[in-house]
Amino acid sequence: QKTDFGIIGLAVMGRSLALNMADHGFKVGGYNRSRMVTEDLVKEHPHENFIPFYELEELVRSQERPRKFLIMVKAGKPVDLVIDQLVPLLDEGDMILDGGNSFFEDTIRREKSLKEKGINYFGTGVSGGEKGARFGPSIMPGGDMEAYGHVAPVLEAIAAKAQGEPCCAYMGPDGAGHYVKMVHNGIEYADMQLIAEAYLLLKYVGGCSNREMADIFDEWNRMELKSYLIGITAGIFREKDDLSDQELLDMILDSAGQKGTGRWTSLESLKQGVNVSMITAACNARIMSNRVDPRKAAQSLFVSPEKKQPADKKAFGEQVRNGLYTAKIIAYAQGFELLAHASGEYGWNLDYGRIAAIFRAGCIIQADFLDDITHAFEKNPGLTNLMLDPFFLEKINAGQESLRHILAMAIINGIPVPAMSQAAAYLDASRGMPVGANLIQAQRDCFGAHTYERIDREGNFHHEWRLTDA
Ligand code: NDP
Numbered sequence: 001q002k003t004d005f006g007i008i009g010l011a012v013m014g015r016s017l018a019l020n021m022a023d024h025g026f027k028v029g030g031y032n033r034s035r036m037v038t039e040d041l042v043k044e045h046p047h048e049n050f051i052p053f054y055e056l057e058e059l060v061r062s063q064e065r066p067r068k069f070l071i072m073v074k075a076g077k078p079v080d081l082v083i084d085q086l087v088p089l090l091d092e093g094d095m096i097l098d099g100g101n102s103f104f105e106d107t108i109r110r111e112k113s114l115k116e117k118g119i120n121y122f123g124t125g126v127s128g129g130e131k132g133a134r135f136g137p138s139i140m141p142g143g144d145m146e147a148y149g150h151v152a153p154v155l156e157a158i159a160a161k162a163q164g165e166p167c168c169a170y171m172g173p174d175g176a177g178h179y180v181k182m183v184h185n186g187i188e189y190a191d192m193q194l195i196a197e198a199y200l201l202l203k204y205v206g207g208c209s210n211r212e213m214a215d216i217f218d219e220w221n222r223m224e225l226k227s228y229l230i231g232i233t234a235g236i237f238r239e240k241d242d243l244s245d246q247e248l249l250d251m252i253l254d255s256a257g258q259k260g261t262g263r264w265t266s267l268e269s270l271k272q273g274v275n276v277s278m279i280t281a282a283c284n285a286r287i288m289s290n291r292v293d294p295r296k297a298a299q300s301l302f303v304s305p306e307k308k309q310p311a312d313k314k315a316f317g318e319q320v321r322n323g324l325y326t327a328k329i330i331a332y333a334q335g336f337e338l339l340a341h342a343s344g345e346y347g348w349n350l351d352y353g354r355i356a357a358i359f360r361a362g363c364i365i366q367a368d369f370l371d372d373i374t375h376a377f378e379k380n381p382g383l384t385n386l387m388l389d390p391f392f393l394e395k396i397n398a399g400q401e402s403l404r405h406i407l408a409m410a411i412i413n414g415i416p417v418p419a420m421s422q423a424a425a426y427l428d429a430s431r432g433m434p435v436g437a438n439l440i441q442a443q444r445d446c447f448g449a450h451t452y453e454r455i456d457r458e459g460n461f462h463h464e465w466r467l468t469d470a
Pocket of ligand 1: 009010011012013014032033034037072073074075077078081082099100101102126127128129130
């Protein structure tokens with residue numbers, strides 16, 4: 001049987017994308033290393049446009065040139081192993097897309113080595129989890145711009161649609177697509193952490209019940225914070241437990257895992273010399289959350305601060321909403337600044353407005369707010385930091401007092417809010433407040449003769465420090 005597209009790896013993501021393509025009228029050939037997975041898929045979801053293959057050679061033979069394959073296997077070594085099996089069967093001009101969460105440096109390496117063999121390789125970020133993959137993900141392809149034309153019709157057909165536009169766009173050469181996906185995931189970490197901090201504030205400072213928080217989040221979801229994550233959180237507050245008569249959220253362990261894309265973003269930002277402190281704070285918050293036993297054991301060791309409740313619960317809720325929105329702007333400003341820096345460093349020419357536009361549907365961070373980001377970059381493509389866009393500047397100036405107030409309440413009450421704290425620190429360092437680096441320069445010159453710069457004249461100076469006692 002002839003096929004239009006081959007998918008290698010039919011686990012959760014691969015099978016969902018295969019069925020999505022099949023729904024859109026493409027003849028999809030599917031192959032999985034373990035035969036049983038393919039058999040189960042055909043049994044559970046038979047589809048006239050999905051054709052199972054049990055030999056890679058046969059899948060390759062089923063296509064006209066240029067052939068197109070999507071690899072959807074576990075990131076890392078398995079991707080190289082699949083490429084090694086596939087490439088000897090291919091001809092020049094054939095195309096391989098890697099839709100997994102591959103590290104962008106691996107993608108750069110693979111693209112380069114396959115280009116030498118005449119194969120077009122696309123590192124393709126796919127966001128939206130199983131449901132997104134099945135019914136419309138956000139897709140971030142990176143590779144050769146001309147070759148992209150061969151796969152664009154398929155990718156754009158299966159992508160989510162926002163205001164009728166596909167949430168899929170060519171990102172740039174080699175690792176650009178996987179880089180954007182990595183930063184997307186980093187922003188997702190910060191977004192989720194900020195919402196978790198808003199929950200802690202409402203619950204432990206504002207004294208709100210899950211029921212009340214569900215209503216508050218429903219209300220927020222009709223305003224500027226409207227987003228997929230706020231929407232599902234409202235529903236989570238209402239969820240009943242199947243195993244007890246409690247509300248489910250209260251029965252879930254206060255400890256969250258991480259797979260690594262947030263950490264990659266954080267490590268990469270340090271390499272680039274860009275501050276994404278809120279993403280790093282979100283990674284660290286998960287690390288702290290994993291210390292379940294030590295945290296429990298320490299409860300009796302440390303004195304708890306005296307509780308201070310807000311005078312007006314409703315007004316406090318409004319401050320949390322404003323503070324959360326302000327901090328969210330700052331998190332996105334950090335993420336997009338990292339993209340801008342990487343774009344220059346790797347020569348990708350990323351289009352930030354377009355990137356925000358393809359996040360508007362299909363992915364976890366989808367939100368109305370992304371339209372405002374697109375507008376900001378459309379108005380000023382050279383914008384260096386989102387906080388400086390007039391729309392966001394006004395929002396930050398209006399919301400910063402709420403952010404400071406809820407932070408003060410969190411600290412007084414002993415509630416950890418690391419991402420919101422980093423938002424305020426980043427804002428204050430950005431808005432020209434002293435950051436204490438004059439003293440750091442002095443210390444460095446004093447102990448290591450590293451020299452220092454002055455405010456009244458150019459050049460590097462060294463001072464013979466006398467360090468006299470009182
Ligand atoms: P997994 O990451 O769980 O990977 C399982 C698949 O990889 C199976 O098809 C498995 O084959 C195959 N595989 C593993 N090792 C090899 C190997 N050495 N050779 C050939 N095939 C191998 O699957 P998911 O569907 O969850 O994810 C696929 C990719 O998409 C990953 O990179 C993931 O990070 C990314 N992703 C996942 C999302 C999600 O929500 N799950 C969301 C967005 C991206 P076998 O059946 O034979 O073991």
